[in-house]
Amino acid sequence: MSDLYFLLLPVILLVAVVVIYNGIIGKFNAVDRAWASVLTQERQKNKTIPHVEKLVEEYKLHESSVLADVTRLRNSIDELGKQSSATPDTVRLAEAERHTASLLQGLKVAVEAYPELKASDLYTKLMAEISEQQEQIGAALRIFNRNVEEFNNAIQMFPGSLVNSLLNHKQPVQSFTDAEAQDGFDYKPNL
Numbered sequence: 001m002s003d004l005y006f007l008l009l010p011v012i013l014l015v016a017v018v019v020i021y022n023g024i025i026g027k028f029n030a031v032d033r034a035w036a037s038v039l040t041q042e043r044q045k046n047k048t049i050p051h052v053e054k055l056v057e058e059y060k061l062h063e064s065s066v067l068a069d070v071t072r073l074r075n076s077i078d079e080l081g082k083q084s085s086a087t088p089d090t091v092r093l094a095e096a097e098r099h100t101a102s103l104l105q106g107l108k109v110a111v112e113a114y115p116e117l118k119a120s121d122l123y124t125k126l127m128a129e130i131s132e133q134q135e136q137i138g139a140a141l142r143i144f145n146r147n148v149e150e151f152n153n154a155i156q157m158f159p160g161s162l163v164n165s166l167l168n169h170k171q172p173v174q175s176f177t178d179a180e181a182q183d184g185f186d187y188k189p190n191l
Helices: 002-046 049-058 066-082 090-113 121-156 160-168 179-183
Strands: none
Touching: 002 066, 002 090, 002 121, 002 160, 049 066, 066 090, 090 121, 121 160
16 A cells, blocks of 8 residues: 555656646746737737827927827837747836827827817827727736736746746746836835
C-alpha cells in the first residue's frame, strides 16, 4: 500500500505542475488578448479623426490648436499599432489618451467661438461617438488591468512562482496607469 503512495505522489506533483504551468500561459494569453482589445478601441477612435479634420477645416479653425491636436492624436494611435502585442506599451497609450483629452478641450473652445458648430448634426454625432469610444477604451483598460493582476499573481505567488522560475520564465506585466489622473488625487497609497 505504501508503494502505491510513493507512485501516486510524483504523478500528483506532475499533474499539479502541468495545471499551474498551463494556468500561467492562459493568464498571459488573457493579458495579450485584453491589450489587443485596448488597441482595437484606440484604432476605432482613429477612424473618427478624419471626420474631426473635415469639421475643423469646414469651420476654418486652422488658427487654433485643434488641428495640431488631431494630428498628434492620429500619430499617437498609429504608434500604438506599430508595437509588438507581447509587450504592452502603457506609456504610449497614456500619451494617446492625453492627446484625446486635448482634442476634446480644443473642440469645446471651437464650439464657444463658433456657436453654429454646436448646432451641427455632424458635430453632435462626432462628440457622441468620441464619448462612446472613450467609455469603451476605459472598459477595455479595466479588463486589461484585471488580467494583468491575475497574471502577475499567478507568476509571483507560490507555487506559481516556482513553476514560472523553472519553466515559463515570464516577467510581470505593468498595469496601465495615468500619471495625470494620479496627480489629481491628494491621497496616494503606499504601494
